[in-house]
Amino acid sequence: MKQDIHPDYHVITVKMTNGDTVQMRSTWGKQGDTLSLDIDPSVHPAWTGGGQRLMDTGGRVSKFKKKFEGFGF
Numbered sequence: 001m002k003q004d005i006h007p008d009y010h011v012i013t014v015k016m017t018n019g020d021t022v023q024m025r026s027t028w029g030k031q032g033d034t035l036s037l038d039i040d041p042s043v044h045p046a047w048t049g050g051g052q053r054l055m056d057t058g059g060r061v062s063k064f065k066k067k068f069e070g071f072g073f
Contacts, residue, residue, distance in 0.1 A: 016040045 010031040014022045017040050028035060041047040 017043055 007027040009025055009027055011023055012026045012029055012032070013034045014024055015034055015036045016022065017037060021034075026035075
């Protein structure tokens with residue numbers, strides 16, 4: 001493996017939207033920097049199962065659901 005080609009991997013503080021902070025390793029910023037999130041897993045519909053609905057244009061969603069109905073989605 002080549003030497004000195006990987007970015008610096010260090011500990012940063014991530015500040016969630018509700019004010020909670022989490023220590024994680026990252027290549028963002030410098031050691032000890034704080035990253036403030038605008039959207040995080042506690043509020044984003046992708047993780048919370050939010051109320052977004054699928055738009056069924058041309059019956060694509062229905063066709064998909066019918067094709068894969070035996071898989072238990």
